[in-house]
Amino acid sequence: MEEEKAVVCPSSCSTAASSRWNPTKEQIGILEGLYRQGIRTPTAEQIQQITGKLREFGAIEGKNVFYWFQNHKARQRQKQKQESFAYFSRLIHRHPPPPPLSPAALPSNRVVCAPLCLKVPHVGLNDQSYPNLFLAGGALQKAEITAPEKTQQVHETLKLFPLHPTGVLEERYFGSSLTSASSETECGEEGRNEEGKESFPFFNFFGVQ
Amino acid sequence: MEEEKAVVCPSSCSTAASSRWNPTKEQIGILEGLYRQGIRTPTAEQIQQITGKLREFGAIEGKNVFYWFQNHKARQRQKQKQESFAYFSRLIHRHPPPPPLSPAALPSNRVVCAPLCLKVPHVGLNDQSYPNLFLAGGALQKAEITAPEKTQQVHETLKLFPLHPTGVLEERYFGSSLTSASSETECGEEGRNEEGKESFPFFNFFGVQ
DNA sequence: GCAAATTAATGATTTATTCAAG
């Protein structure tokens, strides 16, 4: 609840002593590039160098660079947490008793979960994270990715995904037409569908060392 | 390499042998509705549920839903990004007409600060977990910081900038202009201005409370 | 009007980053 509405600098005070640094596109581009290059906490010297360079594109001080990196780093971290927490929270709310994919129901250790699984790696915050979801989705992956052929053809990738159209998402989402055509069959192994042509090359990326 | 699937399967052919999913209007409608409701990266379970529901309107698999959300999210962001950039660009370029500010187009986590100072690198939550940063920031002034107050918890960082220079700043970043800039005054330039014009208001920044 | 040709959308894959646990 911090009022940050510090003066509404009229859109005309560009050269004036604005209250804050106003990074230009070029400046941001360079900063992000540096960040991507691995710079997280630049040294004083680096900051000076960067500042010197960025000054070509507009007024800037060392502190701006310093803060930029600090904020960017912090923001990147929190971005994840908050993001995932946000929608989880939302989803959970509309989902009183979350359908925790019962671990025992899993076919075997041949995990066949979804590829997108969970979002939150490990929030860790003092919030009651939702381990259920983590487990539900986290189980997947790391199945077996045979086919050492690195080519583009992935034969039998992990067939994680769909167990079947089970479940009720939520009336709010689909109205009442939700057909609970889901038995209890659970994941009868990756029984595949009739089509049997389901290959999920989802997260197969592993080629790059 | 590819089969000649001359299957002339006009829109609405569920038995299609097409190589890729072709969503029906109903499916798209539901998906967009879910997206509007905030679902961005559905969990495995959600995907199954959604898929189940969407199957009423045509053949579909979990991966299709997964991809749909991925693509839709990415493209929405892309569109929005472009939009907001255009806005800022115009705004920064000059301040002629306050265009139709599209609230939805504003970047959510961009550090871009328009002349209006609308975006602030606000870390938000537990940003107090960076006490060192303060110190580091203060340290930037180095020799000139003749105002040794503040600092609640001083470890020993009161020295030079960062202790861990993560990342190498090389010429490849800026070319030769960098070296020339760093070969001398280092951080003296900003840290030591007599007029205090640029004296890092580091602590002021935070002092705002 | 209708198809071949061309362009715009968008489904499906691959690649690059990021944070953080070990």
Next chain:
DNA sequence: CTTGAATAAATCATTAATTTGC
């Protein structure tokens, strides 16, 4: 410092729109 986990960005590929010549 290395590696695991999980995207999001970038890219490839195929389908739908549309444009154009007849």
